[in-house]
Every structure is written in C-alpha cells, then in structure tokens.
Amino acid sequence: MDEPVTVGVDGSRSSMRALDWAADEAALHGRPLRIVHASVWERFEGATPADDLPEGRAEAAALEEIVTDAEARARRRRPELRVHAELLPGEPVDVLVHAGGDAFALVVGHRGRGALARHLSIGSVGPCVAERAWCPTVVVGDWAPGRPSGDREVVLGVGEGTDPGAAHVAFALHEAQARGCDLVAVHARSRQGTRHEPPGPGSSPTADALLSAAVPAGAALESGVVVHRQVVDGPAHHVLPQVARHAELLVLGVRHRHGTVHRELRPTHHAALRHSSCPVALVAVPWPPSRRPEAIDVE
Known part of the structure; x- marks a missing residue:
C-alpha cells in the first residue's frame, strides 16, 4: 500500500x-x-x-x-x-x-x-x-462532476480481444469494489452486427459472449461487485462517453504499440478524454506493474 x-x-x-x-x-x-x-x-x-x-x-x-x-x-x-x-x-x-x-x-x-x-x-x-x-x-476534465449521491457506477469499455483478467478489467473491478458501487461493462457493437447470432466456425463470438468472457462471473463474485453487461449499438467513441455521462469513472485499456514499450491511443481514447463528463482512466497492460518499462520485452 x-x-x-x-x-x-x-x-x-x-x-x-x-x-x-x-x-x-x-x-x-x-x-x-x-x-x-x-x-x-x-x-x-x-x-x-x-x-x-x-x-x-x-x-x-x-x-x-x-x-x-x-x-x-x-x-x-x-x-x-x-x-x-x-x-x-x-x-x-x-x-x-x-x-x-x-x-x-x-x-x-x-x-x-x-x-x-x-x-x-x-x-x-x-x-x-x-x-x-x-x-x-x-x-x-473541467466538467467532471463531484461524486454523485444517488446510484453510483464505474463504466468499463470492453473491446474485441479483451482477455479475462486484463489490466483495465482488474483496475475497474478494483475501483468499483473500493467505492462499493456497480460496474457497467459496455461493448459498442457495429449496427451491422446481430446480437443473438450464434458464432459459426472461425467467426467472432457474439457481443454478449465477449462481455461474459472479459468480465467472468467468478471475478465479479470474488470482488463482490455487481456487474451489468451492456451491448450498445454504435461506434465506441460515441457510445462510451454517453454511457458514462453519470459515472464516477470511465476505464479504458491501452495496448502496447507494436515493437515498443509505448502504448497506442486510438480514436476511442481521444474521444473519451475530450467528451466524457467523468474522469477517464487509461490503463496500460499489465496492471499492476510487475516490472518497470525498460525491463519489458514487447513482442
């Protein structure tokens, strides 16, 4: 500590x-x-x-x-x-x-x-x-509200390829647990997708399955955090600031830029920083750090 x-x-x-x-x-x-x-x-x-x-x-x-x-x-x-x-x-x-x-x-x-x-x-x-x-x-942000007195929540952005126990997932669960509030895991899905279409051989998992895999029930149970999983149609850079407009914190993951120890911010990150009405946490992998950046070999 x-x-x-x-x-x-x-x-x-x-x-x-x-x-x-x-x-x-x-x-x-x-x-x-x-x-x-x-x-x-x-x-x-x-x-x-x-x-x-x-x-x-x-x-x-x-x-x-x-x-x-x-x-x-x-x-x-x-x-x-x-x-x-x-x-x-x-x-x-x-x-x-x-x-x-x-x-x-x-x-x-x-x-x-x-x-x-x-x-x-x-x-x-x-x-x-x-x-x-x-x-x-x-x-x-300048517009970030104070801690709300009513229902409170931490919002977690979940993209494709988010692994169970990923850095930003762990951080978001930890923040929600400390606050005693719910965690809302959100996946922004293209409007062309079909929410309940079962995955075929070689296809991507459904959005519901993606959310369940990223924030498994076991992790939620272990942390004592109530997790709500939401699939919202629309681009992530529009969806996430809207969903998090009354949240205490919006948590997003940031991956390594290929071949370097630096991370790569995408349009979603920039849009969240510019438009979210709550504080935005950008969490690099891994979290918490086990080694300093200069000791990391990035594939």
Whole structure:
C-alpha cells in the first residue's frame, strides 16, 4: 500500500480539480498522496544565478506557493492523508511520467496555464502521459462532476480481444469494489452486427459472449461487485462517453504499440478524454506493474 496516488498541479483551476479527485482517490484506497509541480525555469538547469535577481526570487516564491497551496488544499480536504508535495525540474510530461514510475495512479487535469498550458492540457498531457506512463493515468476534465449521491457506477469499455483478467478489467473491478458501487461493462457493437447470432466456425463470438468472457462471473463474485453487461449499438467513441455521462469513472485499456514499450491511443481514447463528463482512466497492460518499462520485452 505504499504506492502513492500522484497528481500533477500547476496552480490552475483545472489542476485543482484534479488534485481534489486525487486526494479522494488516495483516501479511498488508503494510499499516500504525492503532489508534483514541474518547472522548466532555468534556475533548475543552472544556466543563470536567477535567485540573485529580483525576478528570480519572485519566480521562486511563486513556484513554491503553488506547491504549498496545493499541499494545504489536500490536507484540508482529506486530513487523514499522508501528503508529500514537491517541485521538480524538467518538462511537465517527462516529469509526470517519471513520477508515475512507482505510483498507484497518475492524475492530471484537463488543461494547464502558463508554461504548462502547452503540456498539461486535454490535447497533450493526458495522451502523452498515457502513452508512456507505467501506471494508470486518470484525466479529470473541467466538467467532471463531484461524486454523485444517488446510484453510483464505474463504466468499463470492453473491446474485441479483451482477455479475462486484463489490466483495465482488474483496475475497474478494483475501483468499483473500493467505492462499493456497480460496474457497467459496455461493448459498442457495429449496427451491422446481430446480437443473438450464434458464432459459426472461425467467426467472432457474439457481443454478449465477449462481455461474459472479459468480465467472468467468478471475478465479479470474488470482488463482490455487481456487474451489468451492456451491448450498445454504435461506434465506441460515441457510445462510451454517453454511457458514462453519470459515472464516477470511465476505464479504458491501452495496448502496447507494436515493437515498443509505448502504448497506442486510438480514436476511442481521444474521444473519451475530450467528451466524457467523468474522469477517464487509461490503463496500460499489465496492471499492476510487475516490472518497470525498460525491463519489458514487447513482442
């Protein structure tokens, strides 16, 4: 239970929403919270003695204020948490990927500000970090609602070829179990398909069979999670954000790009990040990690 929930902050409203979500997530799982602010300011590179200049001292104070304010906010929200906040040198994506090397999950906001705006945004940091991070990456949108008071659920996207016990399936079950809520496993099926058509020799399994295989009854029973399996007609990049519009979390798997340790984000991932009204978790295989990325041989 030592792996922290790590969150990237830059002082923006978006990153504060991500911080709040990360604090709740850390408390939910009984894990520490690590707050990271990345800066490319040249004082870290040793290029100039910026601390000797008034503007350098002001910049240093502003950076420290972002970190201390974020730490104070997290402690106010979740007093029981173990919180560690730090200012790290480097490009934001590189810093966050490295910081996520030993994390339970890495949380980022929808968009950043200032020097981070080019990186900490829905169009860049979420996909870039998810492609490279070894832990699950959660992107919290500006529009993400608070935890609902009524029926709660975690939504899991299930595509063709999803194996039982796959990384994102295990993560989704774990998240639903921790929240005490239901898991909705969704497969988006082409309208040309026929739901109850039995598979013939060499054909693909039906959508119902695919869902049952991906989230078997035994796994649901073992976790104590009530699982609902839904087959919805339409393209996944339209279906999943709609189904998850009232969910606490949408979980999607991300596979390795062939021949590399990086993952490949598809249109469904990008659409979910851009349009989902709930936080989106992108989970790489395997989860939880057993070896660091540099030790992995990808076939």
